[in-house]
Structures are given as structure tokens and as C-alpha cells.
């Protein structure tokens with residue numbers, strides 16, 4: 001399987017998660033076509049990928065109003081019809097319903113969203129590893 005990891009990061013956590021996820025997937029034998037910000041997507045790498053992974057950071061009031069940063073821009077990314085997708089967000093305290101919102105936005109791009117995970121910023125390595133393991137397990141068997 002080939003994946004592309006698209007992320008948006010303010011202070012580096014979500015970018016670091018993207019790199020960790022890519023490394024973990026490579027250890028599982030997957031190819032990575034690119035790790036790049038979704039604000040500057042590498043179109044050929046997206047085209048070449050079977051699975052599109054989209055990550056952002058939780059933007060909210062900590063106890064309420066949480067959403068993926070850049071949800072409007074994510075809704076306007078190029079269509080990824082026919083591809084599988086997975087989402088992640090990084091957060092500090094409480095992600096709220098960020099993943100649901102991100103999953104709905106990515107589903108709106110035409111992809112089949114196979115899962116998502118909220119990664120706590122202080123447990124980034126462990127949670128990135130869990131994300132990759134769950135993604136590999138959730139890809140339909142004939143495609144693996």
C-alpha cells in the first residue's frame with residue numbers, strides 16, 4: 001500500500017506526528033509518496049497514493065468549540081474519489097468532536113474514511129504508532 005500524509009501544523013506537533021506515522025507505516029512495509037502540508041499539497045504524490053492521511057491540530061476553547069484547524073480549507077482540497085483516507089488530530093487537553101468534523105470533511109472529498117485517531121501531544125510517539133497499527137488493520141484485506 002502507498003500512503004500520502006498531509007498535515008497542517010502551527011508549532012510542529014502535527015508535522016512531527018506526520019513524520020512518525022510515515023515512519024511507522026514504512027516499518028509495516030507501506031510506501032510513502034510524500035509527507036507535506038495540505039496547504040501545499042503535492043498533487044502527483046496524492047494521485048499516486050492508495051491511502052490519503054489528513055491531519056490537523058485542535059483549535060478551540062479547550063472545553064468547547066473544538067474543531068480541526070483549517071476545516072474550511074480541508075473541505076476545498078482537490079477531490080480524492082476512490083481512495084481510502086484516515087484522519088488524525090493532535091491536541092493538548094480535549095479534542096472534543098474534532099475527529100468527527102475532520103472525518104466528515106474528508107469524506108466530502110469523495111474518499112472512504114476508514115478511521116481516525118486523536119493524538120495527545122505529550123504521547124505523540126505512542127499514539128502515532130497506534131494510529132499506524134490501526135490503519136494497517138483497518139485496510140480491507142484484498143487491498144493490503
Ligand SMILES: Cc1cc2nc3c(=O)[nH]c(=O)nc-3n(C[C@H](O)[C@H](O)[C@H](O)COP(=O)(O)O)c2cc1C
Pocket residue numbers: 008009010011012013014015057058059060061062063064065066090091092093094095121
Ligand atoms: C488557538 C489554539 C487553540 C487551541 N485549542 C485547543 C482545544 O480546544 N483543545 C485542545 O485540546 N487543544 C487545543 N490547542 C492545543 C493544540 O491543538 C495542540 O497543542 C496541538 O498539538 C498543536 O499542534 P501543532 O504543534 O502542530 O500546531 C489549541 C492551540 C491553539 C494555538
